[in-house]
Amino acid sequence: MTAATLLFLPPDDSQPWRWWRIRDDAVEHEGEGLPEVGVDDHVVAVAPADAVTLHWATLPARSPAQALAAARVVVSDATAEPAHDLHVAVGRERAGDRGGERAIAVVAPSRMAAWLAALAQRGVDPAAVVPAPLLLPEPEEGYVRADLPGQAVVRGRTTGWADDPLLTGLVTRGEPPLALDRDAVRAAAIGAVAAPVIDLRQGAFARRRRRAAIDWALVRRLAVLAGLILLATLAIDVVRIMRYSFGADAIEGRAAAIARQALPRGTGEGDAARMLGERLSALRGPGQGFTRTAAAVYAVVEAVPESEVTALQFEPNGALRVSLSLAGEAQANTVKSRLAAAGFTVESSVFQQSAGRLTGDMTVRP
Template sequence: MADGMIFWLAPNGGDGGSTGGGWLRVVDGRIVQRGEGSDWRSATGLVALPADDRAMLAIPVGDVALHWIACPGMTVRQGAAAAPLMALESSIGPAGALHAAVLPAAEPDQPHLVAVADRVAMERWLAQASALGVPDAVLIPAALLLPPPEEGFIAGPVGAETVLRGTDCAVGAAEPHAAMIVADAPVRELDGKTVEEGLIAALLTPPLDLRQGSYAVRRASSLDPAWLRRIGVLAGVVALLTLVISLVTIMRLNFEASSLDARTLAVAREVLPDVKDVDDAQSRLAARVAARGGNSFTGIIAGVMVAMQGTPGVTMTSLSQLADGSVRVQLSAPRPEDINLVLAALQNAGWRVAANGVQQQGSQTIADISVVGS
C-alpha cells in the first residue's frame, strides 16, 4: 500500500518555497489528514517524511502543455526518443528554454504522451519541493491525475482547481478558453472521492514524472563506503600475495637451475678440469665425443644425445645405421626451431648433418636427418 504525501500547487500561485496550495497525508493507501498551505509537518507531527514514504507534487494544468504524438514506422523505443523532440519543435518558445518528459506508448502505432514545461518553472517546482522537505518528490501534471476519457472530457477537482481532460488535450475549467475547447463535447464529472482514489494510485505508480533527463532524481549509491574500503584492502593483499608467490617461485627455479649447473660442471671437470662454465663444458665434450667416436655408431649417437641436451623438447623417435656408416635419426619436437637448435649444436660439435625430410604430424614437427663424422 502507498504511504506518503501528496501536494498540489495553486494555479498561478506561490513562488520560492510557497506552494500556495495544500496537501494530503496518505497512510496504508488511505487519506488520513489534509490541510492547506505548506506547513504539513506541524499538522502531522512529523519532523520529516519517513524514508520509505513517497511524495508527489501535482502541477497546475495550465503550467504544462500536453502533446499526443504518434510516430508510425518506429519502434516504441524509437518513437519515445523522437516524440519529445517533435513536441519541443511545435512548442512556443526556444527549445533550449523548455523541458520535455515522455510517457511511451504501449504499442508502436499508438501516440506517445509528451509533457512540455518551461525550465524556469521546473527549477521553481524543484525549489518548492525542497522547501517542503520532499526534494525527491515526483512532479505530475494535474491533468494526468484524472483517468483518460473514451470520448469527450472528464472533469474533476485536483487540489485547488477543476481539471478538464480530453482524449488529446487538457485545460483548467476556470481558463477563459476552456468553453471554446470543450464546445459541445460530452463532459463526465468525477466526484472528489473518485479523484482522490486516483491521486493515491498515482502516488504508488506515477503516470508521468516530469523529472526526467537532467531533472531526474540522482540516487545515492547503496554501497557501504566501509565495505568498499575493506574490499580494496583485500584486493591489495591478494595482489601482494600473488607477487610474493611469483617471486618465491622464480627464486626457487633459479636456485634449482644453479644447483643443476653446479653439479653438471663438477662432473665435466673430472674429464676437462679447465672448463669455464656449463656451455663451455657442453661444447668441448661434444667435440671430444665426435673426435673419439669418428664414424662409429656409438660415437655418432653420443654426439646426437649431447646435442639434444640443450633442447629438452626434442625427442628421438627412430634410429638406424646406413650402409655408408652414417646414422639416420628421426627427431620430434613441438616447434621446428627446436630441431634447428639440435642440428646447429651437432654442426658446432663437428658433425656433418643432412636433413632428409621434415613433416608436420599434428602438433609435432618430425625431421629425418643423417649424421656422419667429419
C-alpha cells in the first residue's frame, strides 16, 4: 500500500480520535484528533473491539447472499438477539489448512450508523471499517495482545476481543497472551489495512460508488465512430442503389436491342418498345385482333351441338362477321348469349330456314 490513513474510532465520546498515517509500508505519522483527509484519500476506520463480536465458521464457497444467510444462522446460535436485528458482515475465506473458514463480525446497526454519521460530519467516507482485533497478526497458537490507540485488544485463532483482566482470563483459561511490541503491531496493522480480513461496510452500510467524471474526449471519439458507422451504412445503401440503377438501365438497353431486332429494316430511331407494340397491333388487327376473336367464336360454336361456322370475314374496324349453320333458333340464341358472356358485342342478321337448317350471320365486336 502506498498511502493510507488508519483512523481509530474512540470507544466512547470521552476519548479523543487517534490516527496513523501509513506511507510506503510504514507508519509515517500518528496523532490525536482528526488528520487532514482529502476526498480521494484512502481512509480505513478501526471499530472498537468492545463494540464488535467476532466469530469464525466454515462457510462453503457460495454467492455473497447465501454466505450471509449461512452466517446469520451461525450468529443466531451464539446470541440472544434475533440475527435479523443485527448487522452481520462476512469476511474472505481463510487460506491454508483451514480454507473455507471465514470471519463473521456482528455489530449493532445503531453503532454502525453512528460511526458513519460521525465520520461524515467530519468529511470522511472510509473505504472500509475493520474491527480492532483484526489489526493484530493471527497467532499460530494461543493468543496475542497489543495496545492500540485508545484500547488494548487480544486475538486468538478464532477469537478477538477488548482486553479485560476478568474476561481475558476466562477466555484464555489462565494462559497469558503474548504481548506484541510496537513494531510488530504496526507491521501487522499495515498488512491488515492492505488486505482486510473483514470489512464491516457491507449490505445496508456498503460504500456508495461515486460516479466517475464524464470523459469528454472518449465521448467525442465515440461520436466520431458513430458518425463513421452511419456514413459507412449510407455509402453501402448508395452503392446498392447505384448497382440496381445500372442493372435496370442494362436490362432496358438489352430489351430495346431485342425489340429493335423484330422491327423491319429501315425503321427510324425512336422508342423500340413502342414501335414494336405498334407493329404487333397492326399485324394482329384492330380490336382484339383476328386470332383472339376467331378463337373465341370457334370455342363457343364447338360447344353448341349441331352448330358450325360456314364463313368468316374480318372487317378493318375489328369486327368479325360469322356465317353460321344451326339446327334451330335455340342454338342461335345459345351462341349469341355465350359470345356476349365472353365479352363481345353481338349483332344478328335475319336467320332463314332452308333444308332443315337455320342459316344467318352474326357480327362480333370487342
